[in-house]
Amino acid sequence: SVSSFVRKTTEKIGTLHISPDTRGRQEAKDDEQLQEITVNLLTSPQEEKELEPLSCQLPEEDHLRDLKAATAEAIAKLQDPLVLLEPQCMRRILQEWLVFLEEKFGSKEHSASSVEKSKPVCAEEERAVLEENLRLDPTDGDPAAKEQSSILEDCAEKDNTDETCVSKAMCENSTDLKGPLDCSFQVSSPCVIEPDVKKDLVELTTLCFELRVFSCGNGEAEHGSGGTLPLAALWTLACRFMRSYFFLLDLKRLKQCIITMYATSPNVWETYIAGLKELTCHSPVALAMENEDDMLKILKQLHDLGPWDDSPLLLVHAQRLYEKFGDTALRPLIKFHPSILPSDIKQLCRNDPAHFLAYLDSLVKSKPEEKRSSLLRSLLQPESVRLDWLCLAVSRDAPQRADTVDAEGNPRPRSHLFTWGYSQLIMLLIKLPADFVTKEKMADICRSHGFWPGYLFLCLELDRRREAFTNIAHLDDLNLLNGDDGSIPETIEEWKFLLHLAQNHSTAFHHHGPQNGNAVSNGSPSCPDCVTVENVALLLAKAIGPNRALPLLQECGLTLELSERFTGVCEILRIAEKRQRALIQSMLERCDRFLWSQQA
Known part of the structure; x- marks a missing residue:
């Protein structure tokens, strides 16, 4: 019947909701039991002493x-x-x-969320009772049944609201940028951990950081690799994770992970450095740095505490030195290489890249010239940093781009002769072995900044010989056409191409030269190393001989642009060629006579 159904339901719900009187009687009974226990403990202090160690040891044994x-x-x-x-x-x-x-080991600041989670428990139990009763006594159209159904719907709606609030709180906790970052670091273990257990904990904790599996602070874990979290929230979780579990992180792997995966987040690096500072706040070097203004004494003390190998603790001392003495503290840090790598110094100087370049340039120059390339190659870990360093080198202590590149993007005449502060470092980076794609990227960097010596070298490396000859013509320096780096034309077609380039650019570059009829005379002694038709023709005559050069010049229709100087030089070349042939013939005859005399 309906009355029995309501009575059963009321009794079951009543078991979940204790009346105030019953609760008062129960509390009174508990108080009496507590007083009895207290009296017993007070009357037997010896028993208390025996139980105290046991009560302390049991949680320690089962704690982990x-x-x-x-x-x-x-x-x-x-x-x-x-x-x-x-x-x-x-x-x-x-x-x-x-x-x-x-x-x-997690932070206790989010413990309130666990309390909030316990609130819906009674509602869930009440809902289960209602569902069971409705299943056992289905009564259509009964007012009591409708009332039970409405209660069930209210419970479901309330549960959905609670779940929404919890999800919203999780999101807010994970994206909060202020609260969690203000807490202190856990740099030491809160309890004794066995070495083997700690080794496994360090491995898993560090792996969590590397794979971006972080705790949201509410008893659940979240990972940000799938792009579901915004970058700001991901960085915040990373910082909070470091603060909470700094004592369980492999500091070497942590540093490398931050450099490679969090390069765009200075907050993560600053949190890492802050943790190292707190870890070493009582070290002799840190104390000496607070009271000592002599940088050399601090460096000596730092050196005496070695060897450091690749300990991250040396990095935090370098950070303190840089903060106190500025860029003057970077050059002495060369002595600590490879314990401190250029990638570490770049992180220290991220707000002033010029300081990093000065350190890198000094580090390379501190080695003998024959060892500089191998040293620089060993520092390019990963290989992608080569492009970053090249961009820094061509943009610091360099001439203005307007002085090296014209409005059309071509080289300005003689702009390759400008002084570049890090030209040696740039050429070392360019000449190191690299794949085709990297060379193309380096060529684009050199061209965009107007570093033409490097661009010409890379054009020849990439087999863009015609492009190299075109830029040499724009630079208007015949000295760039030398055989040392392979820039001299190697085929007749390349010579023809270079002659036409010289013809097209002669009028624009050397309109001030003396005229020979309608032709432009490029044989003026005042311009012996300019890229002109006559100078290129002379270079051609020296390379293949005047007798072969003249037919080629006639084929190109350039004989009218040649002056008497060219004719005179060709005559001298013919005489020199005849003498050279005669000398060679004479030497061969002498060798022949000597060999015959030895046989006799």
Whole structure:
């Protein structure tokens, strides 16, 4: 019947909601039991002393039991080769494990969220009772049944609202940029951890950071690799993760990960440095730096504490030196290479790249010339930093672009003779072995900044010989056509192309030269190294001989543009060629007579 249905439902709900009187009686009973226990403890102090160590030891023994089990399980799963090949599988395993780490060592500031989660429990139990009663006693059209159904709908609506609030709170917690970043670092373990266990914890915690699996601070883990989180939120989670688990992170791997994956986020690097500072705040070097103004004494003390190998602790001392003494502290840090790498110095000087270039240039020049290329090549880790360093080098202590490039993007005459502050470093970077794509990118960088010596070298490396000859004609310097770097024409077609380039540019560049009828005379002694038809023709005659050069010039229709100087030089070349042939013939005859005399 309906009355029995309502009575059963009321009794079941009543078991979940204790009346105030009953609750008062229960609390009174609990108070009496508590007083009785207190009296018993006071009357037996010896028993209290015996129980106290036991009560302290039991939690210590079981404190990390769940975390150890979860760690062992995660390590076993991650050793599966199929899992190692699937980053998403690795992230899922780390997410499950990170919940246990958060429970033991995580920040307590979000504990309120767990309290909020416990509130819907009673509502869920009440909802389960209502569902069971409706299933057992379905009564259509009954007012009591309708009332129960409305209660059930209200519960469902309330649950949905609570879930929405929890999700919203999670999002707000994960994207909060202020609160979590103000907390201090956990640089030491809050409890004793066995070495083997700590080794596994460090491995998994560092792997979480590398794969961007972070804790949201509410007992759940989240990863930002799928692009679901904005970058600002991801950086904030990374900073919070470092602060919470700094004592469980591999500082070397952490540094490398930040340099490669968080290059656009200065906050993450600053958080890392802040953690190192807190870790070394009581070190002798840190204390000496606060009281000592003599940089050399501090450097000596830092050197005496070595060897540092590749310890990140040396990096934080270098940071303190740079903050106190500025760029003058960078050059002495060359002595600590390779403990401190150029990538580390670049991070220290990210607000002033000129300081980094000065350090890198000094580091390279500190080695003998024959070892500079090998040193620079060893520093290019990863290879992509070559382009970054090249961009810095061609943009610092360099001439204005308007002085090296004209409005059409072509080289200005003689602009390759400008002084570049880091020209040696630029050429070393360019001449190191590289793939075709990297060479093309370096050529584009050199052209856009007007560093023409490097651009010509790369054009020849990329087999863009015609482009190289075109730019040499614009630069108007015949000295660039030498055989040392392969820029001299190698075929008749290349000579013809260069002669036509000289003819097209002669009028524009050398309209002030003396005229010979309608032709432009390019044989003026005042311009012996300009790219003119006559100078190129003379270079051709020296390369292949005047007897072969004249027919080629006639074929190109350039004989009218040649002056008497060209004719005189050709005659001298013929005489020199005859004498050289005679000398060679004489030497061959002498060798022949000597060999015959030896046989006799």
